[in-house]
Amino acid sequence: MAVLVTGGAGYIGSHMVWALCDAGEEVVVIDRLSTGFRWAVAPEARFYEGDIADRELLQRIFAENRIDAIIHFAGSIIVPESVADPLSYYENNTAKSRALIAAAVEAKVPHFVFSSTAAVYGTPDTADPVEETAPLRPESPYGASKLMTEIMLRDTALAHDFTYTALRYFNVAGADPRGRTGQSTKGATHLIKVAAEAVLGKRQGMDVFGTDYPTPDGTCIRDYIHVSDLANAHLKALERMRAGGGSIVANCGYGRGFSVLEVLNRVKEVAGVDFPVRISGRRPGDAVSIVANPAVAMQELNWQPKHDDLAFIVRTALDWEDHLARRNQI
Ligand code: UDP
Incomplete structure (x- = not known):
């Protein structure tokens, strides 16, 4: 069976594609290359350029590949950007996800992993790590557009033979430690x-x-x-659903926070x-x-973070930035 990755030419998606290939999975990518790059997609993956709301293209992808997730x-x-242009966020994130979910149901694809976000919570009531059961009060159209997709998935899973995992990402950073991909987005x-x-x-x-x-130093x-680590949580989610696990929502973070100033000081320190x-x-x-609070991911998905070290995250981000700078000189 193959796994279809939407947005596989983007930052997190391109890491996911490599992680799936490394795990021996057959991978199919759909990406319209609006912000992603064709070269970021692992060569082993089968690539389709196009939009996730293009029903005919999706039908073709499902016909040409045996996709189970x-x-x-x-x-x-x-x-x-979502605050300035909310309707484009409801279009790109909510309406197009609806189209994708509908195509998945039509093609009887049983498993779905969704990139959700900590932005669904807004600002929690306490400084404690947030649990999945916390109130959902997004403070931006971005967060709301993702929450609406979670709701569609929940209701779809109740109505159809369809299981989903919504992973609520906290702040994703760094790059592939093997240097194969990284965050290449312009602007x-x-x-x-x-x-x-800024370092470069x-x-x-x-x-x-x-x-x-x-906050103690006044920054967020x-x-x-x-x-x-985030890509690995998706692999675990896939494994769990394929083994018969039901739908679930899980936070993806490490359970500790850094202020903006702490991050900038660490970047300066690591970069020298x-x-x-x-x-x-x-x-x-x-x-x-x-x-x-990552307890659900750790217990239910059996996820074990390997790179819970801000200096390592920063180091890999700097290495990738360096790689991009050299690449552009060639
Ligand atoms: N931030 C900042 N300067 C920048 C970019 C971000 O001070 O150039 C702050 C931003 O205001 C927020 C934090 O860094 O408090 C994380 O922002 P980011 O855009 O990385 O992620 P978000 O939490 O918005 O998804």
């Missing part, structure tokens, strides 16, 4: 990626968005997880390079602090 990454992921906005670009001199310093939050706190940091105003849609 879909891992769905394709979507838009930038919180402030990236995520903290560690932006800092890595690809940008003149960077901004810290808000230093007046109710996030739970940064290495992208390879200083860069200018400007203190700017708050960014719209940012939750104050969000840290995972």
Whole structure:
């Protein structure tokens, strides 16, 4: 059987494709290459360029491959962009996911893994690591667009022979430790990626968005997880559903948070390079602090993090940024 990865040319998707190939799986990718890159897809994978809402293309993919699982990454992921243009987020993330789920049900694909997000929680009531049962109060259209997809999956699983795992990602960062792929998105906005670009001199310093939050140093706190650990959680989810496990929602994070300033200091330390940091105003849609309780992933998915080390996450991100810089010089 084969696994269909949507958004397999993107940042997390391309790591997933490598992880599946490494595990001996047959992999099929669909990606419209709006932000991803064809070269980021492992050569062993079968590639289809196109949109996940293209019903005819999906029917062709299901006819040409024996797919028993879909891992769905394709979507838009930038919180402030979603605040500025909410309807494109409801289109890309919610409406297109609906089309994909409908095609999966029609083709009788039994298993589905969904890239959800900690943004479904908004700001938790306490500073404790958040559990999956916490109230769902997204503070951005991005979070809401993902939560709506979770709801569609829940209801679809009740009505059809269909099992899903929704993985709520915390802050994904770093790159393949073997250097085969990494975050290559142009105009990236995520903290560690932006800092890595500042280290390499690809940008003149960077901004810290808000230093007046109710946290020890006034900057927002996030739970940064290495992208390879995250990909591995998907493999575990797949294994569990194929063995008959039911639908489940699980957080993917390490259970500890770092502030923006802590991250930037660690980046400077690991890189051995200083860069200018400007203190700017708050960014719209940012939750104050969000840290995972990963107990469900560890117990139910049997997931064991291997790279729970901020310096390692930063090192792999820097190595990839360096690789991109050299690549562009050729
Ligand atoms: N952030 C920042 N400067 C940047 C990028 C991000 O201060 O150039 C902050 C952002 O405001 C948030 C945290 O870093 O508090 C994590 O943001 P990111 O965009 O990486 O992920 P998000 O949590 O929004 O998914």
